[in-house]
Amino acid sequence: MGTAAIRGALYGARLGAGAAFSRGVVEKLGVEIGRKVASGAALVKQAPSLVVEHAGAALEIGTQGQVAARVSEATFRTAMSSTVRGALSQIGRATLRGAAAGAAIDVVWAAASLVGRVRDGSVSRDAAARQVATRAVRGAVAGAAGVAAASGTSALLAATGLGLLGAPVIVPLVAMATASSLAMRAFDRRFPSAIGAAEPNVRLEAGASL
Secondary structure, rough: OHHHHHHHHHHHHHHHHHHHHHHHHHHEEEEEEEOOOOOOOHHOOOOOEEEEEEEEEEEEEEOOOOOOEEEEEHHHHHHOOHHHHHHHHHHHHHHHHHHHHHHHHHHHHHHHHHHHHHHHHOHHHHHHHHHHHHHHHHHHHHHHHHHHHHHHHHHHHHHOOOHOOOOOOOOHHHHHHHHHHHHHHHHHOOOOOOOOOOOOOOOOOOOOOO
């Protein structure tokens, strides 16, 4: 969800800064402009770091936890020329992508944890399918909430000038993680994820002695 959060933060800054939106506003958010964003090959070449890129936005996380965010020059210029309606539309798209990413993550984890239980018969296939579907919704809610929070935080920073504190790209990302966590906890309280054991497949013969 990182690149979706970066795009959301970029357009959030566009909304917050209004006519004052500029390279300086984006750079104060800790987002670098103009550098070539990561390519698919960079994922293999840069083994010490995790680099993810999508649609002109890239997020790099170093082995010591340091974070670098970048957007291409073309992406920045598109944001600069966008209207308020266009910026809101882009934030909506980023939020949808965050929802899709969150759903995919939760589905993978749910499926991986249930495969063994389905094979040994402790969980039925129907119960496992329902659990995976529930986790997909859970992930989507968390992903959407996280990207929306990153966008809103960026808009607030740009509107109030808090970007002068220096490289607060961490703030939108922390807002994303916090909102995602709160959304998952709220969802889990509303829809508990525990799965009961599979119903035993037992048939009694008519007239059998009990």
